[in-house]
Amino acid sequence: xxxxxxxLDILLFVSTKKKFTAQEVADEFNIxxxxxxxxxLDLSDMGLPIYAExxxxxxxxxxxxxxxxxxxxxxxxxxxxFFAFQSLHYYxxxxxxxxxxxxxxxxxxxxxxxxxxxxxxxQSYIAFWNPKRAIETPLLKAVLEVAIENKNLHIxxxxxxxxxxxxxxxxxxxAHDGLWYMPAFxxxxxxxxxxxVDRIISIIKSEENKExxxxxxxxxxxxxxxxxxxxxxxxLSREGVRQxxxxxxxxxxxxxxxxxxxxxxxxxxxGELNFISPLFYRLGMHAQIVEPKELVDILRQxxxxxxxxxxxxx
Amino acid sequence: xxxxxxxLDILLFVSTKKKFTAQEVADEFNIxxxxxxxxxLDLSDMGLPIYAExxxxxxxxxxxxxxxxxxxxxxxxxxxxFFAFQSLHYYxxxxxxxxxxxxxxxxxxxxxxxxxxxxxxxQSYIAFWNPKRAIETPLLKAVLEVAIENKNLHIxxxxxxxxxxxxxxxxxxxAHDGLWYMPAFxxxxxxxxxxxVDRIISIIKSEENKExxxxxxxxxxxxxxxxxxxxxxxxLSREGVRQxxxxxxxxxxxxxxxxxxxxxxxxxxxGELNFISPLFYRLGMHAQIVEPKELVDILRQxxxxxxxxxxxxx
DNA sequence: AAAAACATGACAACTACTGGCATGATTAAA
DNA sequence: TTTAATCATGCCAGTAGTTGTCATGTTTTT
Numbered sequence: 001x002x003x004x005x006x007x008l009d010i011l012l013f014v015s016t017k018k019k020f021t022a023q024e025v026a027d028e029f030n031i032x033x034x035x036x037x038x039x040x041l042d043l044s045d046m047g048l049p050i051y052a053e054x055x056x057x058x059x060x061x062x063x064x065x066x067x068x069x070x071x072x073x074x075x076x077x078x079x080x081x082f083f084a085f086q087s088l089h090y091y092x093x094x095x096x097x098x099x100x101x102x103x104x105x106x107x108x109x110x111x112x113x114x115x116x117x118x119x120x121x122x123q124s125y126i127a128f129w130n131p132k133r134a135i136e137t138p139l140l141k142a143v144l145e146v147a148i149e150n151k152n153l154h155i156x157x158x159x160x161x162x163x164x165x166x167x168x169x170x171x172x173x174x175a176h177d178g179l180w181y182m183p184a185f186x187x188x189x190x191x192x193x194x195x196x197v198d199r200i201i202s203i204i205k206s207e208e209n210k211e212x213x214x215x216x217x218x219x220x221x222x223x224x225x226x227x228x229x230x231x232x233x234x235x236l237s238r239e240g241v242r243q244x245x246x247x248x249x250x251x252x253x254x255x256x257x258x259x260x261x262x263x264x265x266x267x268x269x270x271g272e273l274n275f276i277s278p279l280f281y282r283l284g285m286h287a288q289i290v291e292p293k294e295l296v297d298i299l300r301q302x303x304x305x306x307x308x309x310x311x312x313x314x
Numbered sequence: 315x316x317x318x319x320x321x322l323d324i325l326l327f328v329s330t331k332k333k334f335t336a337q338e339v340a341d342e343f344n345i346x347x348x349x350x351x352x353x354x355l356d357l358s359d360m361g362l363p364i365y366a367e368x369x370x371x372x373x374x375x376x377x378x379x380x381x382x383x384x385x386x387x388x389x390x391x392x393x394x395x396f397f398a399f400q401s402l403h404y405y406x407x408x409x410x411x412x413x414x415x416x417x418x419x420x421x422x423x424x425x426x427x428x429x430x431x432x433x434x435x436x437q438s439y440i441a442f443w444n445p446k447r448a449i450e451t452p453l454l455k456a457v458l459e460v461a462i463e464n465k466n467l468h469i470x471x472x473x474x475x476x477x478x479x480x481x482x483x484x485x486x487x488x489a490h491d492g493l494w495y496m497p498a499f500x501x502x503x504x505x506x507x508x509x510x511v512d513r514i515i516s517i518i519k520s521e522e523n524k525e526x527x528x529x530x531x532x533x534x535x536x537x538x539x540x541x542x543x544x545x546x547x548x549x550l551s552r553e554g555v556r557q558x559x560x561x562x563x564x565x566x567x568x569x570x571x572x573x574x575x576x577x578x579x580x581x582x583x584x585g586e587l588n589f590i591s592p593l594f595y596r597l598g599m600h601a602q603i604v605e606p607k608e609l610v611d612i613l614r615q616x617x618x619x620x621x622x623x624x625x626x627x628x
Numbered sequence: 629a630a631a632a633a634c635a636t637g638a639c640a641a642c643t644a645c646t647g648g649c650a651t652g653a654t655t656a657a658a
Numbered sequence: 659t660t661t662a663a664t665c666a667t668g669c670c671a672g673t674a675g676t677t678g679t680c681a682t683g684t685t686t687t688t
Contacts, residue, residue, distance in 0.1 A: 002675085003645075004318045016426070021664070032647045037666070047386075055655020056663040068392055068424045070384030072361075073417060078382055080413035084398035087489075095440070099394035103387060110382045112330075124529050125461045126409070127488040129495075135565070147439045160556065174441040175401075179560070181443075215438050242474070246493070251449070278592040284619045296624045303617035305598045310610045316644090317676075335633070346678045351635070369686025370632040 006031075008069060010039055011048065014060065015067045021059040075115050078107050082119050087128045091175065093137040095144050137180050137198040144173050151208050153184070156201040163201065169209055172216030173197065183219050192219065228270035233291040236262045240286035247279060273298060320345075322383060324353055325362065328374065329381045335373040389429050392421050396433050401442045405489065407451040409458050451494050451512045458487050465522050467498070470515040477515065483523055486530030487511065497533050506533065542584035547605040550576045554600035561593060587612060 006029065013028060014020055022036040040060060044050050049063035073081075085100055094100065108116065146153055147170040155166050168184040171192065175181075180197035192214070214222065236244060236254065241262040244250045256262040268276075277298045280287050289296050320343065327342060328334055336350040354374060358364050363377035387395075399414055408414065422430065460467055461484040469480050482498040485506065489495075494511035506528070528536065550558060550568065555576040558564045570576040582590075591612045594601050603610050 012426075023664085034648075035646060038645085041666090052665055053655085054653070054665055057656060058654080058664045060665085064388050066389040066426070066429070068387050068389065068421070070386055071420055071424055072384055073382050073420065074378050074413075075380040075382065076410070076413045077417040077420070080410035080417055081395055081398070083408075083410050084395070084402055084414065087401050088398055094397075096390070096394035096397050099388075099390045100398065103391040103394055106385055106387065106391070107382070110385055112380070115380070121462060124531060125486040126458060127486065127530055127534070129488045129490045129534065144440060148435060160553075172439040172441065174443045176443045216441055217438060220441070220443065239474070245449075278596050281595050281616060281620065282592050284616055285623065288623065299620050300624055302595060302598055303620040306595065306613050306617040307621075309599065309602065310614055337633085348679075349677060352676085355635095366634055367686085368634055368684070371687065372633045372685080374634085
């Protein structure tokens with residue numbers, strides 16, 4: 001077997017152990033101890049952060065976390081990784097900020113000058129525009145870890161009614177519109193609630209929980225279920241069609257007629273009404289709501305509120 | 315010099331050329347032709363997609379695009395790359411979809427079993443929740459390329475008033491809320507307009523343009539300028555404060571008083587009024603607008619429209 | 629037919645690697 | 659204090675791998 005291949009095998013072997021002796025490696029690969037010492041010297045020269053403890057019970061320890069075998073990326077693949085990293089730029093806090101930085105550096109430094117320029121250029125021609133968030137989310141990584149470890153949590157949480165304490169089991173963590181959210185099972189209320197991670201003031205990890213909860217994906221799909229189905233029937237002008245087509249939750253529901261106008265006639269959840277009412281408020285004449293009456297009532301009530309707040313006096 | 319190092323040098327040398335002969339490599343590195351043939355066999359065995367053309371004017375050609383030297387990633391760095399890729403999952407179209415897939419595959423296949431499980435697990439505990447977009451953006455990559463190449467474009471565009479033809483110079487491309495946008499200088503109107511890339515029906519590349527236009531970053535910051543400054547003064551209840559704090563464009567403007575209520579008193583651009591009016595419509599009693607009168611007028615007008623559309627008849 | 633290129637084999641000279649042995653240093657346990 | 663376990667390093671001879679040269683083929687273009 002070639003030396004390069006053997007070195008690689010040893011690299012992978014040792015980066016899985018936190019401590020090992022030269023004898024162990026010699027036995028594992030049927031080579032002499034002398035050669036193992038020489039190999040370790042080579043790996044060390046190649047930049048592997050390995051150090052030795054002298055004396056009885058001594059041995060070698062690799063400092064970095066596990067390494068992958070060397071990977072040959074094409075330039076285009078490297079660019080795509082930078083591209084992906086760029087999409088994360090606007091998150092104020094990320095669970096892997098330090099790793100992203102070190103991976104970026106490794107990649108960037110092995111690019112040739114021309115490719116570096118290409119990456120720089122790309123970053124000035126493409127962007128992921130999102131509102132810059134000022135809100136800090138210091139506990140993000142901690143909370144994610146707890147979720148992965150399947151542990152329960154006691155948290156201090158800043159809710160509508162002030163600071164409260166909760167005993168919960170996190171389901172997972174997700175980002176939406178620049179903010180991080182955590183659905184979690186609340187043991188007091190015996191149901192899953194949604195928390196904003198930036199509003200968690202402090203956490204105390206507690207016991208591991210063997211119970212099986214829904215996972216994040218299941219939870220997402222359950223939120224799409226229509227617990228209180230209700231018929232939404234709206235007539236749309238051409239402009240109404242245009243705007244609804246740009247609305248993530250409605251775009252699939254819009255039916256376009258030959259003359260360019262259209263309509264929505266679909267079953268949605270009653271809970272969504274509050275969420276979609278601002279859209280129809282904005283659309284005004286461009287959307288004629290036929291059903292449900294509840295939506296019309298919401299719009300009319302809010303319109304009345306507005307008019308009573310700002311009486312005609314000019 | 316060790317064989318491994320020499321092979322690497324040759325790998326980098328040949329992956330920059332589209333065609334080369336063994337003699338060229340032999341001269342470059344002062345080694346015999348026979349050795350070059352042997353090296354190329356080795357590289358080929360190692361998976362480099364290289365093929366030879368026989369006969370006079372023959373030579374070697376490397377199929378893949380340029381390669382980077384092998385990179386040693388730690389497991390954590392690999393995980394962070396997967397994490398970044400995951401944040402892109404919800405974009406229906408991306409300029410680097412194929413590269414992202416191949417990079418993912420390379421990384422995933424070199425993970426050890428345990429790490430694979432870790433990545434899989436991560437993906438079930440963390441998500442970037444965004445509306446799934448059904449809209450196709452087939453011309454995305456093409457448009458991005460034109461922007462990078464500094465060329466002008468003729469496009470067919472589907473606008474409010476039907477299909478139009480435009481002669482433009484793209485500034486760049488950006489994603490927002492799942493859709494791709496392209497600010498571009500319109501030669502007819504002599505100013506920068508914003509286009510939706512999915513609404514571009516076809517493009518014809520035209521001449522390169524040596525003129526200097528603003529770049530994407532400059533354009534972004536110019537859109538923040540207040541061309542028609544206007545004073546926004548609003549009193550907020552506790553709940554009003556809470557909701558405005560979650561609103562990307564307003565969160566920095568909210569001033570919180572001791573009792574938990576607050577206010578906004580700031581200069582904004584008149585053009586933003588239409589954008590923020592739905593928020594104040596939603597807030598209702600929780601936000602008392604003091605200034606500008608225009609905002610109150612918009613709200614009142616829309617309220618009246620709503621009431622006239624849905625007259626009280628029950 | 630000649631020239632330019634890849635493809636492959638044989639072999640001797642050269643280089644690098646390996647294992648064994650020796651020696652030394654350091655540390656923990658007996 | 660001694661002993662055993664461990665890393666660190668040097669030397670050397672035997673082995674394994676690499677290189678250059680030469681030879682022979684093949685394919686393609688001029």
